[in-house]
Amino acid sequence: MLELLFSICIHFQEPSAQVHAFVGARILPVSGPPLENGVLVVRGARIAAIGSRDAVAVPAGALVHDATGKWLIPGLVDTHSHIGEASGADSSAPIQPDARILDSFDVRASSLQRAQAGGITTANVMPGSGHLLGGQTLYFKLKDANSVDELAIRWPDGAVAGGMKMANGTNPRGEPPFPGTRAKAAALVREKFFAAREYERKLAEAGDDASKRPARDLGMEALLEVLQGKRVVHHHTHRHDDVLTVLRLQQEFGFKVVLHHVTDAWKVAREIAAAGAPCSLILVDAPGGKLEARDLNWSSPAAVVEAGGRVSIHTDDWINDSRLFLRCAGMAVRGGLSREKALEALTLEGARQLELDARIGSLDAGKDADFVLLDGDPLSVYTTVLETWVEGVKVFDRADPRDRLWALGGYGAGNARVLHDCCGERVEEHGR
């Protein structure tokens, strides 16, 4: 059967031109107290002003959105996701710092649309946990895009933003050259970091003399970024002793680290807090699936915060569905975390862990205009994401039948979204 293709022109607003004012919502800026009857003014891709209605004037010419009765929160930051059908390292070696998510990311995957439907505006997409070091992660915005360049976040120097994925415990185990024990795993990682130090020393010795420099090594260059604090280690770890092993290696090599999943966090909360290592936690509906996840407890986020530690929450999509990201925070509240900390864990703390908190994570003038409109309390099961906005552009609208399909599922919800630029306009093609 022939597949008919038809095209619909989408009118993309020129972000630099448009001013929006969202008026009347209950606004949770996360960086400050809730605003009843608040106003959020967006100019282009940034927040121009935020405050209570009597304190913030709606600029002349602004497109006014009546948000009375609605809730407005910062765009959600998912610190650990696998959407976009990306891959990192292959099976040739357990440590592959050269592999980049950037080179495998599918911006058309429907999983990105589902993330938008869940209110996610920034995500850290990572290689899997089958390697001690699985490659470079990608921080990106959930824009509707046609290429990874359009949505990748860049550091001020132009480099693509991302961290480094590492893992310990049972997932990266295997036949040689993969480690067979925990001690072997740690030894392999330490050897590699010492090799990177050696590479760094040779580079320094060579100075400006190109003839003395070691041959370029993409993996070593990426590891140097880790050792120099330019690339945060996102470390998969579950069991209490594995968590402490990460902290031990962090002490030895001084890299920046975020602990991920941390199933046993409730057992070693004080140690985690004392080390100053932030946690990116997962909350799943049942313990187990493997021995090291047997003692999963929804009290982990509360335990770490009570010990003085920092907590974000992630989907690990597709362990948890991006469309239900808010639910993950609800489960943390079930486990004893305060509602304020739970929302912060989905937004500002995630932004801090990605070192993007100057740009995203809270609703403050000058920050990116990434936000979510809801019909109620973000931590209630009965609340619906109505709209998701990224850098001043609406990327999800529950009232749009296409977006609704991605939000709820149904026939064709798994199909990719295809955008391309044609005849001076951005065009979306729908397979039918």
Add this chain to the structure above:
Amino acid sequence: MRTLKMLLAGALVASAATAQLAVRAQKVWTLAGAPLDNAIVLVEGGKVRAVGPAASTAIPQGWQVLEAAVVTPGLIDARTTAGLTGILNTRHDQEQLDTSSSMQPELRAIDAYDAREPLLEHLRSLGTTTVHAGHAPLALISGQTLVAKLRGTSVEQAVLVPAAMVSCTLGDGATGGKSPGTRSKAVSLLRQELVKAREWRDKRAGAEAGKAQERDLHLEALADVLDGKLPLLVCAQRAKDIDTALRLREEFGFRLVLEGAAEAYSRIEELKAANVPILLHATMARAGGELENLSMETAARLRAAGLPFAIQSGHEGYVPKVRVPLFEAAIACKQGLAFEDALRAITLDAARILGLDARIGSLEVGKDADLALWDGDPFEYATHCTATIVDGAVLFRGAK
């Protein structure tokens, strides 16, 4: 700690028959009428002795009293593999699938179910009191299912129905091996086996009295399916596989119960005409593979069409190792299923499909005293199950 809890659970089962317990709640969802505000449930001898408004229901002297914001019937997981599937996900605790043959209706769930499995304890801590558990929908015929209460330390103490249904799978779950490798081949093999079983059964019926036919566990189980003693529980996700299930039912006349049914919303009229009960996939099941078209609104659509259905937790191969009926119903409720209908989908409507609604699924005098106590709206994320009562015994107490 776990051992101690198990010992306690065993002791409580033993004492349940004599326990006298009153539960007082701001709201009681009996599912036998409108919910009751400020009401009391009296439990004695493992059964519900009375349910009514506090004003007119006296608590006898000396009875233990539990307080709750909300009380519901104990939850029923309409279809799971927990108990055969274990928490560790290693070879020694995974009993839900044997791959030596594509059709093994003779495999009994009672020979594999572990009443001490921690996943079952987890389900009980979230209000579940009964599970329909069994072999996984990962082979053409993977084996039998059972119905068990979440009580006791052995399958003998737990089981309500030792052989409930025979698990059959159409679609990807059946065609993973070398053969059957396609849907056509799978259905051909299944039909051939049912034809063979029918002939064997007819021969058995015609055998001279006193001349016992040689035992054949495999064909006996299929004959029970053909005789309507055991429903054939057919996992079919794609619309075309649902169609196949209906076609096979037409040909062989077995009692069909559908499970999964991700694309049931596109076969509403056919399913209504056939009046087939559905154990619907978990609302939060992953929308991939042959479930790529699943919708979180399907439960609401089945309800609107008047189709009999319950919500299952299903089978999970990794993380979470088990899904939780409470959570799956909550999301179905959020996506358009009325609160009471969502609650029924994990209680009374599940009991009906399992043929146990005379005993469990609602709070009525004379029924089993299976209750779940909550400190708020059961479906809200931050609400806790504060106690789970099975046959009148408090087998879980939660801290707030």
